[in-house]
Amino acid sequence: MWKSVNVLHYILFFTLLGLVRSTVITNDTSDLGTTPFEYIIVGGGTTALAVANRLAVNHSVLVVERGPDLVNDEVINDPFTKFGTPSPCHFQIDLAPQMGFNGSRMIPMTYGSCLGGSSSINTMIGSRPTFAGMSAIEALGNPGWGWNDFLPYMQKSETFHPPNPTQHAEGADFIAVVHGFDGPVGVSFAQPLIAPTLQNAAKNTTNTVFEGEVALSPDMGDGFSGGHYSSYYHHIHFNETLQMDRRSSSAWSYLYPQAQQRERLTVLTGHRVNNVLTSTGAGGNVTATGVLIEPTGGGTTSTFNVSRELVLSAGTIYSPAILQRSGIGNATFLQSIGIKPVLDLPGVGANFQDQILLTNVSFSLTPSANITNVTGGGEVLLAVVVAHPTATDTLGSNGTSAMDKMLRNISAEHALSTNGIVTSETLTTQAALIADTYQIDHPLIEIFYTPGPTGINVWAQSVLPLSRGTIRINTTDPSVDPIADAQYLTTEVDMVVAIAAARRVSSIAVTPPFSDLLIENALAEAGVPQVGATDEEVGQWVLSTYTPGTHPIGSNSMMPRELGGVVSPELLVYGTTNLRIADASVIPLSVFPHTTLGLYGVAEKAAETILQAVAAESEG
Numbered sequence: 001m002w003k004s005v006n007v008l009h010y011i012l013f014f015t016l017l018g019l020v021r022s023t024v025i026t027n028d029t030s031d032l033g034t035t036p037f038e039y040i041i042v043g044g045g046t047t048a049l050a051v052a053n054r055l056a057v058n059h060s061v062l063v064v065e066r067g068p069d070l071v072n073d074e075v076i077n078d079p080f081t082k083f084g085t086p087s088p089c090h091f092q093i094d095l096a097p098q099m100g101f102n103g104s105r106m107i108p109m110t111y112g113s114c115l116g117g118s119s120s121i122n123t124m125i126g127s128r129p130t131f132a133g134m135s136a137i138e139a140l141g142n143p144g145w146g147w148n149d150f151l152p153y154m155q156k157s158e159t160f161h162p163p164n165p166t167q168h169a170e171g172a173d174f175i176a177v178v179h180g181f182d183g184p185v186g187v188s189f190a191q192p193l194i195a196p197t198l199q200n201a202a203k204n205t206t207n208t209v210f211e212g213e214v215a216l217s218p219d220m221g222d223g224f225s226g227g228h229y230s231s232y233y234h235h236i237h238f239n240e241t242l243q244m245d246r247r248s249s250s251a252w253s254y255l256y257p258q259a260q261q262r263e264r265l266t267v268l269t270g271h272r273v274n275n276v277l278t279s280t281g282a283g284g285n286v287t288a289t290g291v292l293i294e295p296t297g298g299g300t301t302s303t304f305n306v307s308r309e310l311v312l313s314a315g316t317i318y319s320p321a322i323l324q325r326s327g328i329g330n331a332t333f334l335q336s337i338g339i340k341p342v343l344d345l346p347g348v349g350a351n352f353q354d355q356i357l358l359t360n361v362s363f364s365l366t367p368s369a370n371i372t373n374v375t376g377g378g379e380v381l382l383a384v385v386v387a388h389p390t391a392t393d394t395l396g397s398n399g400t401s402a403m404d405k406m407l408r409n410i411s412a413e414h415a416l417s418t419n420g421i422v423t424s425e426t427l428t429t430q431a432a433l434i435a436d437t438y439q440i441d442h443p444l445i446e447i448f449y450t451p452g453p454t455g456i457n458v459w460a461q462s463v464l465p466l467s468r469g470t471i472r473i474n475t476t477d478p479s480v481d482p483i484a485d486a487q488y489l490t491t492e493v494d495m496v497v498a499i500a501a502a503r504r505v506s507s508i509a510v511t512p513p514f515s516d517l518l519i520e521n522a523l524a525e526a527g528v529p530q531v532g533a534t535d536e537e538v539g540q541w542v543l544s545t546y547t548p549g550t551h552p553i554g555s556n557s558m559m560p561r562e563l564g565g566v567v568s569p570e571l572l573v574y575g576t577t578n579l580r581i582a583d584a585s586v587i588p589l590s591v592f593p594h595t596t597l598g599l600y601g602v603a604e605k606a607a608e609t610i611l612q613a614v615a616a617e618s619e620g
Ligand SMILES: Cc1cc2nc3c(=O)[nH]c(=O)nc-3n(C[C@H](O)[C@H](O)[C@H](O)COP(=O)(O)OP(=O)(O)OC[C@H]3O[C@@H](n4cnc5c(N)ncnc54)[C@H](O)[C@@H]3O)c2cc1C
Pocket: 042, 043, 044, 045, 046, 047, 048, 064, 065, 066, 067, 110, 111, 112, 113, 114, 115, 116, 117, 118, 119, 121, 122, 123, 124, 125, 126, 127, 271, 272, 273, 274, 313, 314, 315, 316, 318, 319, 322, 550, 551, 552, 582, 583, 584, 585, 594, 595, 596, 597, 599
């Protein structure tokens, strides 16, 4: 049997003292026994570990994670590790060919596969969904998911560390009432808050480029409506013993700390869930009875049974694949690949969406720039300053009405033809809700500034894409990745937004005081379109350089079943009695500019809903 040394040491220590009964983390199935678990959670990633933590206070819980436990891996734990440094948690999936300028492009998408999932490798940008965005999710048929209902769950997950006087002087601020102060996930500004000269220059130039329409916000997590820019906080925490910042992954928030030990929680690593096992009742309702698992590298399969509920938390790419392998999905499609349908649910794997990033942008610093004040002298987090301009800020005074017109006249033809939606109303309903969010000033794009050793990255991201793709298996072999097809930029409206974002990046590079930090021909040297470039030229650059937003969502959307929804507002898979989904796949619209802090809210809400079901059962 293998257990992580660090965790084992302090678990042993406290167990001997009789103070703590510990969580078991193992990669050996013989440690698991044969008694059914009350709850089984598929995946040990961002959302999974938060749900497991809450359920295991009073119930037996098994988590099955495909990847390893990397408790001691400094590439993961040190938040200042250079972005993209490989680790045993870093994986890529090759997407289906995506739209490029001259034909299609092959684009890989990165994700995390280890305890903590993608929260163990992400860039820790601490963003939250918006008031307008959560209103759209609620209006899509999800009562109880509006901002006012959802905020307490995000607060429950969080320990927010207000900026210290030095960080405050350098530009960091916050609004106390929207934060939580005793949850598991540490959220802080970096120590020190890097690059004061860059902070000032980026904020001033943003203000100028958007003609004074975007304002300095004390806090990006207040449900902002209206254009803002701000210093950004991250999901990191300061370790007093080590005197350094550490990543607040879900593993380091909900699993490893002493206060989070759960006697009734067993975490099995290095094992893949191939299928959910089910039985079908007299009325046709499906009940999850357990999981079929296999060592990730191949080997003997085994089954584990569940007595209460099964929670699928394998993420946007893999949760729909597991459902499909289990016979839950579009029945005609499943039959076409030789799988006997258990439950006809055409929305499984549809409504898949991701933002796009324009990341191919690094502007060289002029030699006279004070390197430490501009770059922080080495240790940097991605996105020290961020801006969220609205449609009007980005596209001009008619921007909101222009977006409104495009969105309310959208054609569903392409998305229908690629199975990205199951009915044209899915797209027209979502497009109208997106238009509504812009009416109440939802951000159209995000722009963020990151210093590097010799230059500054100014990256832009779409926020609410309308292009819809699919996740579909094409074999019953569970070791083979599903086909992930994001259909990036296949709606005109998404291209309009991407071109507008690119134009603003060009303007930033030539607008003081930010431009004063750069070499004279920074724009041309970076290969970014000139300020006066035509839409065609900018579009060509966008199509040739865009990368995945790495916030894939929607492939098991929470929305009405007739629109292609997969889960109810209680996150229960339609047509099942005890199968829930809690991960990014349930988010139907991309209203989380970055997903993680919102997903902890989803996890807290999911756990509470599940525990309420137990309470109702015992009352009944
Ligand atoms: C490179 C990158 C940068 C990002 N930057 C940010 C950022 O700065 N800020 C932010 O808020 N968000 C960011 N994100 C997004 C965010 O990290 C993800 O949206 C979020 O972590 C997804 O959580 P999840 O619970 O849905 O899935 P995950 O955390 O990905 O967890 C899924 C888990 O399921 C496991 N699994 C999959 N299949 C199986 C199976 N068959 N059996 C058992 N286990 C399985 C996987 O190994 C994985 O551990 C980033 C993501 C990436 C990839």
